Amino acid sequence: GIQVEQSPPDLILQEGANSTLRCNFSDSVNNLQWFHQNPWGQLINLFYIPSGTKQNGRLSATTVATERYSLLYISSSQTTDSGVYFCAALLYGNNRLAFGKGNQVVVIP
Amino acid sequence: DTGVSQDPRHKITKRGQNVTFRCDPISEHNRLYWYRQTLGQGPEFLTYFQNEAQLEKSRLLSDRFSAERPKGSFSTLEIQRTEQGDSAMYLCASSYSGAAGRGYNEQFFGPGTRLTVL
Numbered sequence: 001g002i003q004v005e006q007s008p009p010d011l012i013l014q015e016g017a018n019s020t021l022r023c024n025f026s027d028s029v030n031n032l033q034w035f036h037q038n039p040w041g042q043l044i045n046l047f048y049i050p051s052g053t054k055q056n057g058r059l060s061a062t063t064v065a066t067e068r069y070s071l072l073y074i075s076s077s078q079t080t081d082s083g084v085y086f087c088a089a090l091l092y093g094n095n096r097l098a099f100g101k102g103n104q105v106v107v108i109p
Numbered sequence: 110d111t112g113v114s115q116d117p118r119h120k121i122t123k124r125g126q127n128v129t130f131r132c133d134p135i136s137e138h139n140r141l142y143w144y145r146q147t148l149g150q151g152p153e154f155l156t157y158f159q160n161e162a163q164l165e166k167s168r169l170l171s172d173r174f175s176a177e178r179p180k181g182s183f184s185t186l187e188i189q190r191t192e193q194g195d196s197a198m199y200l201c202a203s204s205y206s207g208a209a210g211r212g213y214n215e216q217f218f219g220p221g222t223r224l225t226v227l
Contacts (some may be wrong), residue, residue: 004151031214040199043152043218086151090214095140095165097202097216099151 002027002091006100013077013107021072023087028088031090032063033097034072036083043086046072077107111135112145113219115201121225122191129187130222134203141184141214142202145169145178152200158184191226198223 003026025032027041034046047054047061049070058077059086063070074081084104088097114133122128134141140159144152155174156166160181170176173191178184188195202216 033215036219040220041146041200041223042220043200045215045217048215088151088216095157095214096142096154096167097144097152099153101149101151 001096002029002089002094002098004087004089004098004100006085006087006103008103009101010104011080011106013074013105015077015109017072017077017107018075019077019101019105021074021085021087021105023070023072023088023089023100025068025070025089025098027068027085028066029065029089030092032059032065032070032093033090034070034084035088036081037086037102038083039054042086046085050071055074074105077105079107080107082107111202112218113201115199115219115222118220118224119225120221121227123227124191124193125192127187127189128191128224130201130224131183131185132201132219133183134164134201135205135217138203138205138217139181140204140214142204143186144185144200144202144218146195146198146200146221148197152198155179155186156192161182188224191224196224196226 035043051065084102127174143155146152158178
C-alpha cells in the first residue's frame with residue numbers, strides 16, 4: 001500500500017514563529033487531507049487538498065501531486081496550535097486513508 | 110450538521126469480555142469507516158461501508174472483530190474476547206461519495222472511543 005512519511009516528527013516553536021510541516025507519499029493520490037488531533041484525540045479537518053494551494057486563516061497547505069508531497073504552513077503560531085498534525089492520503093480506486101505518523105508540535109509562550 | 114458521534118467515549122473492560130461501540134455518521138454521508146489508533150501512531154484502517162454493505166476489511170480485523178451497518182445509518186463495532194493488545198482509540202469516520210469534485214470522499218472523524226483492556 002501507499003507509504004506516507006511526515007517530517008519533522010517533533011517541533012518546538014516559540015509563539016509567533018512560522019513553521020512548515022512536510023508530507024511525502026509514495027504513489028499517486030486521489031485525496032490528501034491534513035488533520036490536527038487535539039489533546040482529547042479528536043481529528044479536526046484542516047484541509048482537503050489533493051493538489052494546489054489553499055489557505056485558512058494562519059494555516060495554508062500546498063500539494064504538488066506530480067512530486068508526491070504536501071506542505072502545511074503555520075504562520076504566527078499560537079499555543080492553541082500545539083498538538084499532532086496528521087497527513088493522510090487516499091490512492092486512486094481505494095477507500096482507506098493511509099496516515100503518516102504525525103508531526104508533534106509544541107508552541108511555547 | 111452535528112458531525113460524527115461515537116459512544117461510549119471511554120470503555121474499560123477486563124480481558125475476555127465483549128465490547129460494542131456505536132458510530133453515528135453525518136446524516137447525508139453514505140460511507141462509513143472504522144480506524145484504530147495506538148499510542149504514538151497514526152490511525153490505521155479497519156473496515157468501511159457504503160450504505161449497508163461492508164465493502165472492505167483490513168487484515169487487522171481479526172475474526173474477533175465484527176462490524177455492522179444494518180440500515181445504512183449508524184454502525185456498530187464489536188470486539189469479542191478482548192485482549193490487552195486491543196487497547197487503543199477506535200475512530201469512526203464518514204464521507205459522501207457523490208459526484209466527483211470538490212471535497213469528494215473527504216473523511217470526517219468522530220471523537221473516538223478509547224478502549225482499555227485490563
